[in-house]
Amino acid sequence: MSGRNLSLLGLPNLVFPDYQNLYRSIYAILLTGGREESMDSTKAILESISDGVFTVDSNWKITSFNRAAEEITGISRREAIGRECSEVFRSSMCEAACALRESMSTGKQVRCRAGYIVDSEGVRIPVSVSTAVLRDENGKVLGGAETFRDLSEIENLQNQLQGRYRVGDLVSRSSAMQKVFTLIPAVASSPTTVLIQGETGTGKEVLARAIHSCGSRKDEPFIAVNCGALPDALLESELFGYRRGAFTGATGNREGKFLAAGAGTIFLDEIADVSSAMQVKLLRVLQEKIVTPLGSNETIPLNARIICATNRDLASLVQSGEFRQDLFYRINVVRLEIPPLRERPEDIPQLLDVLLEKHSFAQGVDVKKYDAQILPLLMGYSWPGNVRELENFVERAIVLSTGHKISIRDLPVEILPRRNKSLSVSTTTTMRGAKADTERQMIFAALENNRFNRTAAALELGIHKTTLYRRIKALGIPLPESDGRS
Template identity: 40%
Template sequence: MDMTDTPTDNAILNHLAVGVFTVDHAFRITSFNKKASEITGFGRHKALGRRCYEIFRADTCSGNCPLKRAMENNAEVIKQRVKIISQNNREVPVEVSTSVLRDRAGQVVGGVETLLDDSARTLLEKQIERSYTFEDILGRSKPILDLFEILPTMAASDVTVLVQGETGTGKGLIAHALHNTSPRREKPFVKVNCAALPQNLLESELFGYRQGAFTDARKDKPGLFEMAGAGTIFLDEVGDLPMAMQAKLLQVLEDRQYYALGAVHPSRMRARILASTNRDLEDMVAQGAFRGDLYYRLKVAVVEAPPLRNRQDDILLLAQHFLRQAAALEGKHLAGLAPDALQVLMEHAWPGNVRELKNVMDYAALVCDQGMVRREELPRYLLHPPNCCLEASLTPAEAEPPQRNQEQERLAATLNEHGWNRQAAANSLGVSRTTLWRLMRKHNLGCPRSTETLR
């Protein structure tokens, strides 16, 4: 099947209000419409024939690629939010949906992806985040009440704070609340996603560069530290920083100054540092994967974001809150949760924590037209959980060696399937990255050297 776009195809695609591109089985771009060019900054003729990851450079390209998942699983991926890097090296939030392309015999020969520029919604979310305070951290369970005891003191101080917790526990919300109730609240809050920025862009994004620092540096560009000014800089997922950047960050924390690329003189760092991680940094230090001196610089004050499974008393409160929000966005008036639906929520282990619960309520508000959300209007995976939970039933204290071998084989197979990308493997297994890391240590499963860049 000839997958190159015809003049007629191209004319049709160019009238669409969303970006559209297609790829062949090797992920080479075979069509690229006008809106895709506007979003990415790459012209159609420059994109055609290139592999899609060379054009988009998205945070999902090295793992959990929605287009790859659609083609491998022969299933659609709907409305996944990702961040791409445009031709002028700016981060652009987009919402993508993907599907497969088939020939006349029904064989998968490629894929198609639509892109919707998500910048407006992202800007609105940032405006909402600027108003977050401790009152937005919902809950009445003991772990949350304990948080309320310590956070105001930390907010009033200028000390570096490390927020630890599993994925989806609300570490970003805690960081925003610390800033918005601090003396720096009128100053900028700048978030750096250490896991999403490509390694070759990380230094220039953090520290900026001067004109002539490299071939394409035609004018000065301020880095995120400069943009933060005397506000707060939030290093999200700091455990994913490469070793070389760990050394540079340590120097910034020690000297309170940094060098932009190509600069002769240092710039003063005036911002307060907040950091978060879903990884066991202490264990990474022991393994030589994270600098001990940087770890102790970051953990002046530590906040533990509790997992949802330890907050049973908060599940109903949070579910009702998220359902009201989602229903309002859908223009619906829902009465709440039926008892059978609530029972499902209370029995679920919530490996994705509060974020997973929010996603479940978003889905329920979408499919429920009126009245109360019933059990059958919850996502199917909640109603038909796997026969075994990796952590709960494959790792009992009394487990026999055959069971341990079974767990090790399943773990290794899943890691291999996802190219040893830990986030993708954890998602597939339904556990957090912290749990996956712990299980890898238990079974002595190290990451192959050739795949270390995919971690």
């Protein structure tokens, strides 16, 4: 069989020095399954290239699968050969835009069609595929050959260049947030209700705005309502609106937020804090997609997309009976979770840059840098108030900073190392004790500012270094093993 004169039509150009050898390899492997010893050298060539190559017979069963194909898909040749190509390759193109099928039906090659494959771990791998038909000497189709290239690295580089680490006002490099970023375009293009969960200050509203601004509703209103901040009656009139005479003081008609949002987005923050009665009303809105203003019998269709957010675990509230299960299922269609800042400290440098830029511009000052030594302290802090707390810190530090960069002296006491915190806590109520505490804090701050170089600290404090030594000893100020002299 190997002696038959075959012609390969239109095999695409590959980044490969000797196309003839590659073609020959594919013929041989297609026909012999790579069993003949004479094919060893040509097989070696196929094995050495970085593009994945596989061939199929006319029944779409895999007949050969090179080493790069194994590497990219994570599937061994032994498992792949003989299986349906769509079940091995698992690409986004298989059903509707199979390049190989197109080549086999038209006889023409397909070049560089982009899509993705899903590997065994559920990771989408971007690929570019090219295909060609394999025919015998009589022009009869024997099968097809497909080459594919892993574009992950290229896509990563493109994403970095295009600012993938920033979506709207959200900034993150952490893998947990990258998962959320990946979902934003898909979520934005769908009208589905979204539930955003995350601790206070993580940026739930920022994420909701990013979803709004990435979708087709971006030119429509975005209306945010904090459901936890308003009593029931007020929240109801805010959301649903009212008609004149609906209650005492309703002297005119008022449009509620649901309708004011038009075809835009309404963001219901702190959804877990609404009362049971209000939960029933919201359920009706979500189910029927209609709104009835207070004091009216008229039902008005709701066009706005609803995004809900909470800092509480809704599933456990459902279990404890504090939140309606049917409403939970209505709003939990797509759930996005924003991890707290303490779980993604790698985001702090980038957040610092963005926030310094933002607030120094807002305050008309030039404080856009920070001392490198504060970064470990900031990254080691737990940030219970999350990004909001970090933003408050930056705003405060810019106000208090005397230079062009934020230094350790601008850090609030809770961020400073533990030993410093213990120094700051006064344990005495006497005048003498308070004076010692203050002196201790001042000396420690001067030492830290000068990397524990005692001569420089004494200079900053305006005392002689011998006095400083004496006070350090008398006040029991802890010193690091290495200091500014070493």
